Amino acid sequence: MARAGLTAERLAVAGAELADEAGFDGVTVSELARRFGVKDASLYSHVKNLRELRQRVTLYAAGEFIDSIAAAIAGRAGKDALVAFADAYRAYALAHPGRYAATQHQVDPELLVGTTVLARTVDTTYGMLRAYGLTEPDLTDAVRLLRSTFHGYIALEAEGGFGHPREVQRSWDRGVQALHVLLEHWPRSEEGEKDDD
Amino acid sequence: MARAGLTAERLAVAGAELADEAGFDGVTVSELARRFGVKDASLYSHVKNLRELRQRVTLYAAGEFIDSIAAAIAGRAGKDALVAFADAYRAYALAHPGRYAATQHQVDPELLVGTTVLARTVDTTYGMLRAYGLTEPDLTDAVRLLRSTFHGYIALEAEGGFGHPREVQRSWDRGVQALHVLLEHWPRSEEGEKDDD
């Protein structure tokens, strides 16, 4: 009988789909095996264990995620870029909740060698902020604040922590608006602040 | 032989401790039974299933959490209150990672009847912002933004998404500082903005 043609890569893709259907916790060796019409033991030739399987899903989703954001902010700067970034971020997270959840997990360094996801993510994020003219260490602080806010918003929304969807959309817009104002009024760290303490 | 004296409440407390040691995913019926020197089947007299057990942990942790924050901001207002809120928030999350993780999960409404956790949380949060003089719907938007930012920051920090701990502390301080500025410059929603669209 025809073989399923398993690959670590194909498992990651199927795992990403599964994640959107069943949550990141729902990506499981046995369910994935079931979908490929294969015994669960067969997956262990391509993947060390469940942990690695999930990390591959994370890696795959993170690539998709940052690419869709990069596409959205291409050719934009300043507030335009911020809004595009934010909207693309949220759109992906809402369209692919499981994949997005995957991106929030750590990946072992050894699995990262040879990939550019990390670098792309950093470049895209810092690039989006360029027009605000922040310099280190403010830039890093601002990036952290933005990542935190976006992630926190999506996490709360996904968890049902908010009310009406329409309302959430407007709150999000106003939150992004507020972040724009914040970036323009960013409290600089020049005076009376030690850099390494 | 002496009975263990199990209770839904005692299970929740023990579950909270277990969560800090083994993560929220680590709170498990069998491990908890082991700690009480009891067979796992025995827990099902006090708790419907694993799901309910974890929700009780969530509820317990959420109470602890909001109480420690409320204590921290008592008698403060404006920026003082904001900073106290933020620091208490992060301190609890770092001291009790598992409990904090628990607070981010949903609880079935039926389990909420008779408790005041939700109301206390809302009151404390809105109270903290009172001095900034925001009115609805800006107030709700601001609360959402703050919750998001705080949660996002802790989530990223816990996940190891940041670098050096010292650095994170300073970034956090500056982030809170920035949020204070933001609240003072909050873009009001009076003009040119539809309320229900």
Added chain:
DNA sequence: CAGACAAACCTAGGGGCCCTAGGTTTTCGC
């Protein structure tokens, strides 16, 4: 104080999941 009754706890067992060890079949390069 004895019996009754309701908790509290137990044994037995089914099903699901992860993972290992070692065997069989397919595929592919030579």
Added chain:
DNA sequence: GCGAAAACCTAGGGCCCCTAGGTTTGTCTG
């Protein structure tokens, strides 16, 4: 066509969740 690597399988152990139904413990009551 043949040998070897790769793909897949069977068998089985261990852990976990959960149910059904029995036994023990404590408490309440007459």
